Amino acid sequence: MLDTALNNKQPISTTSEWTFELIQEYDREIALLAKEFGLDTYPNQIEVISSEQMMDAYSSVGMPVGYNHWSFGKQFISVENNYQRGRMGLAYEIVINSNPCIAYLMEENTMTMQALVIAHACYGHNSFFKGNYLFRTWTDASSIIDYLLFAKNYIARCEERYGVDEVEALLDSCHALMNYGVDRYKRPYPISAHEEERRQKEREEYRQRQLNDLWRTIPKLGGGEEEATVQRFPDEPQENLLYFIEKNAPLLENWQRELIRIVRKMAQYFYPQRQTQVMNEGWATFWHYTLLNELHAKGKVTDGFMMEFLSSHTSVIYQPPYDSPYYNGINPYALGFSIFTDLRRICENPTDEDRAWFPDIAGSNWKETLQFAMRDFKDESFILQFLSPKVMRDMKLFCISDDDREKEIEVGAIHNEDGYRELRAKLAGQYNLGNREPNIQVYSVDTRGDRSITLHHTQHQRRPLGKDTLEVLKHLHRLWGFDVHLHSLNGDEITASYHCPEQGRDRSELEESMLVPKPI
Amino acid sequence: MSYIIDRRLNGKKKSTVNRQRFLRRYKAHIKKAVGEAMNSRSITDLGKGEKISIPTRDLNEPIFSNGRGGHMEQVLPGNKEFVTGDRIPRPGQGQGQGSGGSGASDSGEGMDEFAFQISQDEFLEFMFEGLELPNMVKRKLAGNDAFHVVRAGICNEGTPGRLNVVRSMRAANARRIALSGGKRRNLKLLEQELLAEEEKDPALRDQRKLDELRVKIEDLRARVGRIPFLDDFDLKYNLLVKQPRPSSKAVMFCLMDVSGSMNQATKDMAKRFFLLLYLFLQRSYEYTEIVFIRHHTSAKEVDEQEFFYSRETGGTIVSSALKMMRNIMRERYPASEWNIYGAQASDGDNWNDDSSTCHKILIDDIMPHVQYYSYVEITPRDHQALWDEYQSVADVFPEHFAMEQIIDVGDIYPVFRQLFTQKVAA
Numbered sequence: 028m029l030d031t032a033l034n035n036k037q038p039i040s041t042t043s044e045w046t047f048e049l050i051q052e053y054d055r056e057i058a059l060l061a062k063e064f065g066l067d068t069y070p071n072q073i074e075v076i077s078s079e080q081m082m083d084a085y086s087s088v089g090m091p092v093g094y095n096h097w098s099f100g101k102q103f104i105s106v107e108n109n110y111q112r113g114r115m116g117l118a119y120e121i122v123i124n125s126n127p128c129i130a131y132l133m134e135e136n137t138m139t140m141q142a143l144v145i146a147h148a149c150y151g152h153n154s155f156f157k158g159n160y161l162f163r164t165w166t167d168a169s170s171i172i173d174y175l176l177f178a179k180n181y182i183a184r185c186e187e188r189y190g191v192d193e194v195e196a197l198l199d200s201c202h203a204l205m206n207y208g209v210d211r212y213k214r215p216y217p218i219s220a221h222e223e224e225r226r227q228k229e230r231e232e233y234r235q236r237q238l239n240d241l242w243r244t245i246p247k248l249g250g251g252e253e254e255a256t257v258q259r260f261p262d263e264p265q266e267n268l269l270y271f272i273e274k275n276a277p278l279l280e281n282w283q284r285e286l287i288r289i290v291r292k293m294a295q296y297f298y299p300q301r302q303t304q305v306m307n308e309g310w311a312t313f314w315h316y317t318l319l320n321e322l323h324a325k326g327k328v329t330d331g332f333m334m335e336f337l338s339s340h341t342s343v344i345y346q347p348p349y350d351s352p353y354y355n356g357i358n359p360y361a362l363g364f365s366i367f368t369d370l371r372r373i374c375e376n377p378t379d380e381d382r383a384w385f386p387d388i389a390g391s392n393w394k395e396t397l398q399f400a401m402r403d404f405k406d407e408s409f410i411l412q413f414l415s416p417k418v419m420r421d422m423k424l425f426c427i428s429d430d431d432r433e434k435e436i437e438v439g440a441i442h443n444e445d446g447y448r449e450l451r452a453k454l455a456g457q458y459n460l461g462n463r464e465p466n467i468q469v470y471s472v473d474t475r476g477d478r479s480i481t482l483h484h485t486q487h488q489r490r491p492l493g494k495d496t497l498e499v500l501k502h503l504h505r506l507w508g509f510d511v512h513l514h515s516l517n518g519d520e521i522t523a524s525y526h527c528p529e530q531g532r533d534r535s536e537l538e539e540s541m542l543v544p545k546p547i
Numbered sequence: 548m549s550y551i552i553d554r555r556l557n558g559k560k561k562s563t564v565n566r567q568r569f570l571r572r573y574k575a576h577i578k579k580a581v582g583e584a585m586n587s588r589s590i591t592d593l594g595k596g597e598k599i600s601i602p603t604r605d606l607n608e609p610i611f612s613n614g615r616g617g618h619m620e621q622v623l624p625g626n627k628e629f630v631t632g633d634r635i636p637r638p639g640q641g642q643g644q645g646s647g648g649s650g651a652s653d654s655g656e657g658m659d660e661f662a663f664q665i666s667q668d669e670f671l672e673f674m675f676e677g678l679e680l681p682n683m684v685k686r687k688l689a690g691n692d693a694f695h696v697v698r699a700g701i702c703n704e705g706t707p708g709r710l711n712v713v714r715s716m717r718a719a720n721a722r723r724i725a726l727s728g729g730k731r732r733n734l735k736l737l738e739q740e741l742l743a744e745e746e747k748d749p750a751l752r753d754q755r756k757l758d759e760l761r762v763k764i765e766d767l768r769a770r771v772g773r774i775p776f777l778d779d780f781d782l783k784y785n786l787l788v789k790q791p792r793p794s795s796k797a798v799m800f801c802l803m804d805v806s807g808s809m810n811q812a813t814k815d816m817a818k819r820f821f822l823l824l825y826l827f828l829q830r831s832y833e834y835t836e837i838v839f840i841r842h843h844t845s846a847k848e849v850d851e852q853e854f855f856y857s858r859e860t861g862g863t864i865v866s867s868a869l870k871m872m873r874n875i876m877r878e879r880y881p882a883s884e885w886n887i888y889g890a891q892a893s894d895g896d897n898w899n900d901d902s903s904t905c906h907k908i909l910i911d912d913i914m915p916h917v918q919y920y921s922y923v924e925i926t927p928r929d930h931q932a933l934w935d936e937y938q939s940v941a942d943v944f945p946e947h948f949a950m951e952q953i954i955d956v957g958d959i960y961p962v963f964r965q966l967f968t969q970k971v972a973a
Contacts, residue, residue, distance in 0.1 A: 054549045072550045073549055073550065076555060087562070096568065098569075099565040100564075100570070105661070105663070131554075191571075203610055346625070349624060357623075427635070428618070435636055436635045436637055441626055443630075454622040456620075457621070457622055463613075488617050488618040489616070490619065491613075492611065495607070498607070498609035499609045
């Protein structure tokens with residue numbers, strides 16, 4: 028009885044060669060399963076490309092269109108180099124958060140890998156893009172490609188009018204501050220190319236008017252009284268440096284402000300990705316694993332297929348221990364996959380420990396619970412909420428505390444009853460972008476005096492700024508056009524100050540030596 | 548429903564622009580590397596690609612980051628022996644213990660190099676950048692096939708077939724307006740006068756004045772009417788000019804002294820020079836041929852292998868090679884079809900009376916036909932008679948004759964660049 032039932036189920040394919048018909052068939056089967064599991068996705072656009080094209084896609088951060096800049100060329104050259112020497116395999120897939128969701132399949136892949144990529148990208152990542160709150164609120168999947176096109180054309184036009192060098196220098200400076208070009212709390216307006224073009228003119232005029240107000244130098248009558256109540260500008264510290272510069276830098280021309288805006292929009296677009304790496308990869312990995320196992324259970328794929336799939340799956344989720352030469356931080360695939368897999372286990376086969384730790388979800392419907400976990404969290408809160416003691420034990424996580432005032436490194440919480448909670452909080456903190464990047468904000472601008480801008484760096488656990496700081500300040504100086512000061516604060520005490528141009532040196536000599544990029 | 552699209556046939560080189568931007572930005576580095584490669588390479592791989600290294604610190608894209616220090620807490624996987632409260636000595640500076648998070652390597656020390664390969668084309672591009680083939684346009688052109696005809700505006704003479712009607716009529720109109728201006732002004736005045744006269748009461752009219760005015764008006768009208776509608780002077784023709792089309796074929800004569808005084812090292816240098824020239828010509832012409840002529844007391848046309856590697860001894864008579872070059876040019880490479888380049892390498896030794904013969908052959912028979920003739924003297928010693936004779940050739944043909952001295956291998960590339968440097972149009 029069983030035997031005949033199995034015999035009736037023909038595998039979709041038996042060799043490793045792929046064809047377009049087979050891809051279509053796999054996609055159909057996987058789509059059916061995904062629907063059964065309740066995955067909600069954008070429509071898929073699967074594109075088969077060659078390895079050269081994959082390298083192209085790679086170096087432009089996966090974007091199908093992008094403006095031209097040397098740093099992408101550098102990226103391309105290093106990818107090409109490594110690939111040609113066999114130092115790295117190319118990613119099997121790249122997927123773009125757009126509607127329809129574009130996924131690239133490489134032609135060199137075997138049928139198994141293509142199926143894996145379809146499950147991973149077209150249903151895993153895709154449903155994450157559609158479901159997760161960060162992506163829902165912060166990026167507009169339907170218009171990103173249009174916007175990229177607008178940006179590319181606009182920048183190309185600027186290059187024609189103002190010269191490649193000018194534009195390149197400006198973009199360099201913007202890229203240096205890219206991570207400080209995002210709004211963390213305010214939801215941006217959806218962007219679309221058409222709208223963008225229409226509004227660009229409007230912005231130009233508006234900006235100029237604003238500026239003129241800010242930099243008005245003619246003193247008002249009766250200034251004596253006002254001096255006493257002179258207001259600090261900006262009223263509140265500003266964390267979006269690029270936005271602040273775009274709106275307030277005194278000397279920039281309109282096209283330059285527009286370029287800053289473009290870089291800012293790109294940063295904003297990638298911001299959710301940077302905050303959901305563990306979840307996103309974990310989610311996609313969990314689903315390719317689940318979907319393909321389900322296919323196998325239904326007899327749609329052969330055992331050989333599963334062997335190939337599992338071998339590549341295990342290498343993706345391998346976590347080298349901290350003392351391995353291959354160790355390069357915690358593998359987001361491994362961590363995310365473990366958490367989601369364990370979440371399912373907690374729902375289906377809860378132990379007493381799980382009931383104590385997760386009373387709400389132990390024994391609940393796993394599909395709904397996973398959907399909930401995927402939708403409403405980002406890495407930090409996701410780990411804080413769902414990292415179970417079992418995963419900590421399995422991964423043998425431990426915490427070290429390295430204080431430069433102590434002689435030795437101390438081992439903090441480890442994977443035991445006393446340490447779980449602390450360990451979990453520490454790991455979550457590690458994924459908080461706010462802790463990873465120095466907290467730097469615009470503190471004040473000397474609008475009445477030398478127009479210098481002052482930034483404050485609020486230290487996180489007394490950590491100082493890195494060695495690139497002065498370099499970045501030079502870029503900031505180029506954008507702002509006047510002196511830039513940066514104070515690093517531990518509590519209320521200034522522990523370090525950086526200035527551009529550097530103080531105590533002869534200015535003219537300094538500018539001659541070209542250490543400082545000329546202000547534009 | 549998914550759409551499946553085959554994009555493999557789409558453009559592959561999407562990153563080309565970005566790659567070029569990158570090369571452009573690091574031009575200085577690359578040029579330096581190319582220059583060094585030129586001097587250190589073995590002869591057979593001149594013109595292959597090259598590995599370029601750029602110190603990573605020059606490529607760095609700085610961002611704000613956390614430095615070392617302060618209180619750092621880190622969660623690591625793979626615990627084996629630690630329990631809470633263990634104290635571990637700090638690992639030695641710069642060794643082990645990845646700094647975690649961003650996976651940044653421990654302070655690069657500026658030793659890391661970003662290395663990449665540039666292709667042969669790019670290599671040559673950098674190598675020959677700023678160089679120009681002297682006298683690309685053939686000086687002597689025979690037959691119509693070497694011309695092509697382009698429009699070059701308007702002129703006053705031409706065949707009726709090339710008449711430009713619009714421009715001719717415009718010119719005629721302008722001429723008519725210009726020539727009749729004064730007369731028409733007078734005419735208008737007279738007519739007004741006449742009108743004023745006619746409107747007067749019949750009793751007050753001066754009949755004689757009326758007649759007089761009418762005669763004058765009549766006369767002026769006739770004169771305006773006599774201005775020709777179209778004059779020879781007005782005719783404009785489309786101008787077509789013949790532009791000489793640079794012949795796409797080039798032949799390069801390599802002349803080398805192989806007498807006893809030339810040793811292998813000297814020949815090697817000569818060979819490099821010839822190779823550079825060959826690569827350069829190949830980039831500029833669709834089709835390049837090489838003629839190898841070697842000489843001691845008598846000259847011989849040989850193949851490449853023999854040219855560079857067979858040994859000969861004996862005295863030196865340079866004019867024998869020049870004569871042979873002249874003969875071969877006459878027989879096989881008419882200057883009307885071929886761009887002829889001559890390159891001669893020698894150590895400067897020559898039979899005493901022969902140098903003046905060389906001078907004569909060059910001036911009379913060779914220089915008028917070649918695009919460019921370059922002479923390199925590979926010697927650390929003082930110049931001899933040959934150099935002086937050649938110097939006087941250079942005085943006669945300053946545009947087409949160049950000579951330089953090479954002392955060691957390192958000089959070849961700079962000398963080559965010097966010989967072929969783009970001349971700013973005077």
